[in-house]
Amino acid sequence: xxxxxxxxxxxxxxxxxxxxxxxxxxxxxxxxxxxxxxxxxxxxxxxxxxxxxxxxxxxxxxxxxxxxxxxxxxxxxxxxxxxxxxxxxxxxxxxxxxxxxxxxxxxxxxxxxxxxxxxxxxxxxxxxxxxxxxxxxxxxxxxxxxxxxxxxxxxxxxxxxxxxxxxxxxxxxxxxxxxxxxxxxxxxxxxxxxxxxxxxxxxxxxxxxxxxxxxxxxxxxxxxxxxxxxxxxxxxxxxxxxxxxxxxxxxxxxxxxxxxxxxxxxxxxxxxxxxxxxxxxxxxxxxxxxxxxxxxxxxxxxxxxxxxxxxxxxxxxxxxxxxxxxxxxxxxxxxxxxxxxxxxxxxxxxxxxxxxxxxxxxxxxxxxxxxxxxxxxxxxxxxxxxxxxxxxxxxxxxxxxxxxxxxxxxxxxxxxxxxxxxxxxxxxxxxxxxxxxxxxxxxxxxxxxxxxxxxxxxxxxxxxxxxxxxxxxxxxxxxxxxxxxx
Numbered sequence: 001x002x003x004x005x006x007x008x009x010x011x012x013x014x015x016x017x018x019x020x021x022x023x024x025x026x027x028x029x030x031x032x033x034x035x036x037x038x039x040x041x042x043x044x045x046x047x048x049x050x051x052x053x054x055x056x057x058x059x060x061x062x063x064x065x066x067x068x069x070x071x072x073x074x075x076x077x078x079x080x081x082x083x084x085x086x087x088x089x090x091x092x093x094x095x096x097x098x099x100x101x102x103x104x105x106x107x108x109x110x111x112x113x114x115x116x117x118x119x120x121x122x123x124x125x126x127x128x129x130x131x132x133x134x135x136x137x138x139x140x141x142x143x144x145x146x147x148x149x150x151x152x153x154x155x156x157x158x159x160x161x162x163x164x165x166x167x168x169x170x171x172x173x174x175x176x177x178x179x180x181x182x183x184x185x186x187x188x189x190x191x192x193x194x195x196x197x198x199x200x201x202x203x204x205x206x207x208x209x210x211x212x213x214x215x216x217x218x219x220x221x222x223x224x225x226x227x228x229x230x231x232x233x234x235x236x237x238x239x240x241x242x243x244x245x246x247x248x249x250x251x252x253x254x255x256x257x258x259x260x261x262x263x264x265x266x267x268x269x270x271x272x273x274x275x276x277x278x279x280x281x282x283x284x285x286x287x288x289x290x291x292x293x294x295x296x297x298x299x300x301x302x303x304x305x306x307x308x309x310x311x312x313x314x315x316x317x318x319x320x321x322x323x324x325x326x327x328x329x330x331x332x333x334x335x336x337x338x339x340x341x342x343x344x345x346x347x348x349x350x351x352x353x354x355x356x357x358x359x360x361x362x363x364x365x366x367x368x369x370x371x372x373x374x375x376x377x378x379x380x381x382x383x384x385x386x387x388x389x390x391x392x393x394x395x396x397x398x399x400x401x402x403x404x405x406x407x408x409x410x411x412x413x414x415x416x417x418x419x420x421x422x423x424x425x426x427x428x429x430x431x432x433x434x435x436x437x438x439x440x441x442x443x444x445x446x447x448x449x450x451x452x453x454x455x456x457x458x459x460x461x462x463x464x465x466x467x468x469x470x471x472x473x474x475x476x477x478x479x480x481x482x483x484x485x486x
Contacts, residue, residue, distance in 0.1 A: 009132060010453075022114055094119050190230070191220075193257070238256070283350060326346075395478065417436060
C-alpha cells in the first residue's frame, strides 16, 4: 500500500481511515520504526528491550494491533499485548512496567477511523518534536521501498497480559471512595472504553470490593460503530442522553467518557454541564491540599483557554498556577519541568503526577465523586464556587489567512479599547490572547484567537465576568473575524 504518512501522522499521534490510509502493512512499518527510534535507544543496558501495546473496541483494532506488535518484534523487541484497554489504561501499563507503549484508538472519531498514540517508558509523550517525526520518516522510507528490512537479531517474543485489575487498584489507591457517603452516578460510555473501565474501577468488575456507588450504565456495550451517539462529549449533542438520564434517575452526578476514555465530562444533578475549567479547579483544590499537607509547594498547570478562575483559585488555595499552550504534549512537558502535581485543559484532559504526569479521565472523575461525597451540598452548588465567569466555548470560523485575520482583529480591538481609556494586555504564548483586567468602567474579559494546525480555521475562545460582557466581546471579535466590522 502506498500512503503519504504525513497525512496520518500529525503533531501528537497517528490518525487515519481504515483501510484507505491505515492497514496492516502500514502499521507494521510504523511499529518497526517505533522500535528503532524509541524502544531500542532507551532500553536499559543488559535487559531485553520491551514494549506494551493495547487497543480500543474498534472493529479494526485487533488486526492493526497484531500487525504493529509484529513490526515491533521484528526489531528484536519483546512485546506485551494487554488487549482491550482505555488510553489511560495503556499509560498505566507503560508507567507500571517501565516500557514504551502504543495505544490503538481514534478516540472520538467515527468508526472508519483508527490511530495510534505512542509513548516512551513511564508514559512520557512521543510527539512531533520528541520522536514522532523520526518514526514517520523511517516508516515512510520503508513503505516507499516496498518492504521493511529484516532486523539485525532474533525476533522478539509476543505475550499477553491482563492489567485491568491492577489499573483499577492503582486508581483506587490514589482516591479512596470507600468511606464516603453513597452516591448515584449515571455513566455514559458512548459504547466506548468507559464501558470496560467503569465497571472495574467504580464497581466490582475487576474483583475489587464494592464502593458506596450506585452506577447507572448508559451504552456500556463495546461497539466501535457507535450506534447510539458519537463518543465525543465535547459536542453538546452527545451529552443529551446523559443530561436526561441524571434527573430521571434522581442521580447525584453524571459522567461521560469519550471513545478511548481518557477524557471525562461531568453534569450535575439537574443535568447541567459542569465546565472542564470548574472540574480543573475542583480537582486542583484537592491536589493542592495534599501537597501542602506533605510540605511541598503545589504547582498546577492549566492551558491558556481554561477559565481565568482556575489560576485565581489555585493561587488563593496556596498553589502556584503555570499557564501553558494548548495540547497534551505541552502540558506533559510542563508537568515534568515544573514538578506539577496536576494539570487541566478546557478539553477535559486531566493530568496527574501520581499517574506518571499522564492524562486520565477516570481519576479526575474519582476526584469529583470524592469532593461531592465529602460535601453535604449538591454538585450544582459545589460547582458554582468554581464557575466565577462566563465562557463562550470554542467557536470556529473559516478564514483564508488566519495570521493576517488575527493581526487585523487584535489591532482593531486594542485600538478601540485603548481609545476608550481602558488597558489591555496582549500575549502570544499560543495564538494571540487579549486580556482586559477589571476596571471601574468595564468588567474583566479576555479572548484568544488560535489558528488550526490542519484546517483553514480560526478558533475563538472568549470569557467575561458576566454573560453580557462575554457576549459583547464574543460578538465584536467574531464580527471582525468574519468581516462584519465592530
